Amino acid sequence: MRVERTFGHIPGYPEGSCFGTRAELSHSGLHRPRIAGISGRGHCGANSVVLAGGYEDTEDCGDEILYTGHGGRDPETGCQVAHQTLTRGNLALACNKRYGLPVRVIRGAREPSPYAPTAGYRYDGLYRVDAYWREVGKAGFFIWRFRLCKIVELPHQGSTTATLSPPHKV
DNA sequence: TCCATGCGCGGCC
DNA sequence: GGCCGCGCAGTGG
Secondary structure (H helix, E strand, C coil): CCCCCCCCCECCECCCCEECCHHHHHHHCCCCCCCCCEEEEHHHEEEEEEECCCCCCCEECCCEEEEECCCCECCCCCCECCCCCCCHHHHHHHHHHHHCCEEEEEEECCCCCCCCCCCCEEEEEEEEEEEEEEEECCCCCEEEEEEEEECCCCCCCCCCCCCCCCCCCC
């Protein structure tokens, strides 16, 4: 299947759109992977990410998110048992920063955050990867951390200072 | 090929 | 009835 690298909003699914399960979320096109939290591959950039409480080091401050990269977890316990590497989805997010690509953010009810929905999953708009770095996580292993900042889109107050260009087709 | 931030069912409180 | 924990399925990057 030919997969277009669609960054930015998905027509028909505005910010605030809610979904019951990952399958529905996948069908919408907002976030195709049915399990993985990062949608994207290495050098192509990441289309979207999901916050669902999977990684303890993630911090959600609403318009700013410290998102944890994937990898290094024990598949059974979900605990960090190894260092994360800058590959796969982590590398994709790094490319978002490098090329200024927006990433869709979806919050799930499992995320321990006041900004998380009470049930299911909710599309919370576009963020940009402001920075990323490696640090030691709570479990004592290196993790990759990405600072996501919400892209504020002015409704239609003329073409005033839109600090971040709304992502059209790339 | 391998990896990934689910989901449902059953048991216990 | 609701919460929690275990076990398994299965698609896309």
